[in-house]
Amino acid sequence: MEFGASGETRRPHGRQGGSARRLAAAGPECETAAQFAFRTAAVIVAHPDDETLWAGGLILTHRECDWTVVGLCRKSDPDRAPKFRRALASLGASGMLGDLDDGPEQRPLAEGVVREAVAALIPASNVFDAVLTHSPRGEYTKHRRHEETGKAVASLWMAGLLAAKALWLFAYEDGQGQYPARAIPSAHWRQVLSAEVWQAKGAIITDVYGFSPSSFEASTTPREEAFWCFDSGAAYSGWLIQNG
Numbered sequence: 001m002e003f004g005a006s007g008e009t010r011r012p013h014g015r016q017g018g019s020a021r022r023l024a025a026a027g028p029e030c031e032t033a034a035q036f037a038f039r040t041a042a043v044i045v046a047h048p049d050d051e052t053l054w055a056g057g058l059i060l061t062h063r064e065c066d067w068t069v070v071g072l073c074r075k076s077d078p079d080r081a082p083k084f085r086r087a088l089a090s091l092g093a094s095g096m097l098g099d100l101d102d103g104p105e106q107r108p109l110a111e112g113v114v115r116e117a118v119a120a121l122i123p124a125s126n127v128f129d130a131v132l133t134h135s136p137r138g139e140y141t142k143h144r145r146h147e148e149t150g151k152a153v154a155s156l157w158m159a160g161l162l163a164a165k166a167l168w169l170f171a172y173e174d175g176q177g178q179y180p181a182r183a184i185p186s187a188h189w190r191q192v193l194s195a196e197v198w199q200a201k202g203a204i205i206t207d208v209y210g211f212s213p214s215s216f217e218a219s220t221t222p223r224e225e226a227f228w229c230f231d232s233g234a235a236y237s238g239w240l241i242q243n244g
């Protein structure tokens with residue numbers, strides 16, 4: 001999907017509410033895809049593989065965008081770190097990893113610690129059209145680092161310490177663990193991936209990251225991607241209150 005001729009960034013937030021529901025009802029692939037007109041975007045995730053699971057189709061569909069992907073954990077993981085670099089090559093993105101604690105006990109991290117980890121990987125001087133990250137509520141039941149990452153990124157964006165016109169949050173849920181995470185129907189932006197893009201996304205999960213076809217990751221890999229989209233702190237704050 002190419003940019004419009006003007007190259008103008010269309011603000012997704014202006015199409016929320018009734019229009020978003022109409023778009024979903026009309027079939028998301030064409031109309032909502034037209035809303036993505038960002039030239040630079042940062043994807044900030046907790047772990048290597050989250051960028052592919054939750055936004056890989058968007059990245060693959062919009063090769064014209066300059067993508068920076070940052071993972072906050074696993075820089076020192078001798079298995080996952082090189083796989084992340086290969087995944088970025090497949091996605092046509094640049095990026096790097098940090099080394100936040102990611103032990104199996106998932107002990108809570110102070111928001112300041114996560115914010116510092118983001119800031120260390122993305123200097124405040126970097127300016128993006130959009131930043132994409134986890135929802136503060138995560139995507140499935142339940143991964144603390146996802147939620148912490150979403151909160152920290154949104155907090156930095158609200159404070160103007162992460163410069164981007166738009167904040168997009170992954171919009172998935174798993175019915176409290178009843179089924180693999182899937183797109184939330186009421187999300188502001190949804191897109192059903194083409195078979196080709198979905199296959200390419202799945203191949204990164206299985207062939208690059210090495211997850212078996214029956215793994216949680218491979219069986220989750222959503223064909224429909226969805227995001228909550230905000231172009232102002234007020235819009236995000238209002239959403240937080242409504243979805244508290």
Ligand SMILES: [Zn+2]
Pocket residue numbers: 046047050143146
């Ligand atoms: Zn993760």
